[in-house]
Amino acid sequence: MRASHFCSACGKVQPPVPVDYFSFFGFPRKLNVDTGLLEREFYELSRKLHPDLYARAESREQEWSMEQSSLLNDAYRTLKDPIKRTEYLLRLEGVELEEQSKAATEKARATGEVKKQVVPPDLLEEVFELNMQLEELRMQKKAGENDPMLIQEIGKQKMSLEAKYEALLNELRGYWDQWDKLVDSGAEEDRRKVRDKMLDLLNRRNYVRNLVRDVTEALESST
């Protein structure tokens, strides 16, 4: 059920209740979102909540309509974007990336066990190697040199990274389906497994994204 934004008796705007973005629109905490419906709901609510409508209303109504409108915008922007939506859900599900990493390091120190790295080793190798090449490219640029072979090689890797980036989004959609099924009927433990898989995937994706950005910058400044 949608959170009540208006009084059921008099229809006046209400102060925002602290709800998550999914409940704000009356959606279940699922990752496959009907974006058409989301958009329609957004436009309808933004019309009804628009502060201009309350220009002559009591000051607290003005205030509430402003608060509700800003919440509406945040909620819409977050849910519309597939990655932001997933990240938001993971936060709702209690994922604290940095806290987890710190805790895992402390555990490794205390027990002597090896900490599991969130980024797979082969991806790290790739990131490292490519960064070495980028550094070489920048140094050549500084020295006024130009190595077409190196530029071509980096360009090729950029394309493979972009393909990887796309593929990760598709993989993520697969997890959405698993997650949504588990929301209706599923054990807490299974949900946590899917949650952690999504987290791993987003971490990998962050890496690839940053790398694509760096490569693009380096190539642009060298041509």
Add this chain to the structure above:
Amino acid sequence: MAYSDKVIDHYNNPRNVGSMDKSSPEVGTGLVGAPECGDVMKLQIKVNPQTSVIEDAKFKTFGCGSAIASSSLATEWVKGKTVDEALQIKNTEIVKELSLPPVKIHCSVLAEDAIRAAIHDWKKKQDVTKPVAVEAQ
């Protein structure tokens, strides 16, 4: 956000930048990354097999100033320590030494992870190269 003087010093004059032969049995390599920022850090140690003392350390980090300073400091600290002593280095000590702000704590975590990963890699090599005890007939 302003970097502390120590971070700037390590950033401008990083200690022990470079690499060592990954395949050498005396060298341990740790390659770690922080998905929060996309940093990647490689830390290598050269260990004396008799004494387990870390005789040399090298690093190469792609990342922000704090990540570079954390790994630079880590190489300074592990040198001359035994591997067991080096395993006691805490990320909080790096935070303190470099006066890292809360948003940069993950850089120090990364440096500690890199030390551990390098030592783990070296230990793994020792297990393989150690002569297997011959069972009594």
